[in-house]
Amino acid sequence: MPKKVRATNPPPEKPGGEGWLVSPEQQLLCQFKPDSATVYAQWVAVRTYRCVPPSPPVPQTRRQMLRYNAIHDWDKLLKIGWRRCLPLVRG
Numbered sequence: 319m320p321k322k323v324r325a326t327n328p329p330p331e332k333p334g335g336e337g338w339l340v341s342p343e344q345q346l347l348c349q350f351k352p353d354s355a356t357v358y359a360q361w362v363a364v365r366t367y368r369c370v371p372p373s374p375p376v377p378q379t380r381r382q383m384l385r386y387n388a389i390h391d392w393d394k395l396l397k398i399g400w401r402r403c404l405p406l407v408r409g
Contacts, residue, residue: 335362339395340403345370346378347406348395350388362388367406375406 336351346366353363361382367375383391396402 336405337392338403338405339392339400340369341395341400343399347375347403348400349406350392352385353382360385364388364391 336349338350339348340346341348345368347369348367349363349365351363351365353361355361362385363380363382365380366378368378369375
């Protein structure tokens with residue numbers, strides 16, 4: 319019987335810069351999404367959710383940060399073990 323092979327590739331990047339990260343150990347889910355831009359800066363909305371399966375994710379925080387800082391935080395989370403994941407589906 320053939321073995322089923324799971325894809326280990328991260329989800330494809332969404333156009334426009336939206337991305338999701340998950341930390342199963344901390345039971346957290348994090349969304350990075352481009353927000354309003356001004357003449358002087360580009361902003362990113364960062365939302366965190368408490369994620370305890372099988373319950374649906376519960377919103378925890380929402381903050382706005384400069385794009386440069388959001389990229390830095392995204393990279394830092396990946397380095398400490400967070401993984402890219404598919405977007406949260408709301409029903």
